Amino acid sequence: DIVLTQSPTTLSVTPGETVSLSCRASHSIGTNLHWYQQKTNESPRLLIKYASQSISGIPSRFSASGSGTDFTLNINNVEFDDVSSYFCQQTQSWPRNTFGAGTKLELK
Amino acid sequence: EVQLVESGGGLVQPGRSLKLSCAASGFTFSNYYMAWVRQAPKKGLEWVATISTSGSRTYYPDSVKGRFTISRDNAKSSLYLQMNSLKSEDTATYYCARHEQLYLDYWGQGVMVTVSS
Numbered sequence: 001d002i003v004l005t006q007s008p009t010t011l012s013v014t015p016g017e018t019v020s021l022s023c024r025a026s027h028s029i030g031t032n033l034h035w036y037q038q039k040t041n042e043s044p045r046l047l048i049k050y051a052s053q054s055i056s057g058i059p060s061r062f063s064a065s066g067s068g069t070d071f072t073l074n075i076n077n078v079e080f081d082d083v084s085s086y087f088c089q090q091t092q093s094w095p096r097n098t099f100g101a102g103t104k105l106e107l108k
Numbered sequence: 109e110v111q112l113v114e115s116g117g118g119l120v121q122p123g124r125s126l127k128l129s130c131a132a133s134g135f136t137f138s139n140y141y142m143a144w145v146r147q148a149p150k151k152g153l154e155w156v157a158t159i160s161t162s163g164s165r166t167y168y169p170d171s172v173k174g175r176f177t178i179s180r181d182n183a184k185s186s187l188y189l190q191m192n193s194l195k196s197e198d199t200a201t202y203y204c205a206r207h208e209q210l211y212l213d214y215w216g217q218g219v220m221v222t223v224s225s
Contacts, residue, residue, distance in 0.1 A: 032210060034210075034211040034212075036153075036212075042217075043203055043215040043216060043217055043218050044145075044153065044203070044212075044215050045215070046211060046212065046213050046214075049209075049211050049213075050211075055213075087152065087153055089153070089211070089212075091210035091211060094210050095155075095158045095167035096155070096167075096169065097155045097210075098155070099152055099153040099154065099155070100152070101152045102152050102153075
């Protein structure tokens with residue numbers, strides 16, 4: 001199976017900061033990488049598809065990039081509402097999709 | 109508005125069975141692959157099963173293959189997950205999700221399954 005390693009595990013930031021979350025794949029996955037946001041006690045929500053493609057209704061402060069094995073989710077001007085866990089998912093080996101363990105974003 | 113509503117969760121003893129349901133609305137259910145994804149308490153997400161539009165093709169990870177069965181009733185816009193020989197490690201919140209191309213664009217609110225004696 002393709003393993004996704006997300007870092008950091010936890011990120012503590014001040015509102016207004018810009019942050020970058022990392023997702024690394026054990027094998028090259030092209031751009032078959034998607035990002036999800038999960039707030040506490042809620043279901044996941046799709047943020048970004050195919051490594052960098054935006055999703056309708058998602059604030060423009062969320063952006064992402066990457067291909068192959070290294071991927072990044074960027075959040076500009078972090079807001080209180082962004083406190084969540086963020087998961088990456090690879091679909092290169094669809095249907096045997098795998099998820100990263102997640103990065104938990106906290107506010108200072 | 110796309111809605112996915114899971115039901116059927118609860119407390120079950122190890123070795124027993126449970127069937128989850130997911131009622132879909134707001135889209136043409138028969139046009140989409142569907143999936144189940146689970147999340148153990150305080151843990152990450154794990155893909156559990158995927159089914160094709162007609163139901164003729166199903167896919168599972170090794171962790172549940174042979175114990176879980178995904179199915180669908182397109183006439184009722186409903187997705188199911190039959191879980192047999194349940195183990196404590198199956199304890200999780202189970203989400204029903206819609207496949208748009210390769211990714212999951214809509215998720216249900218989830219249903220909790222606890223396997224314990």
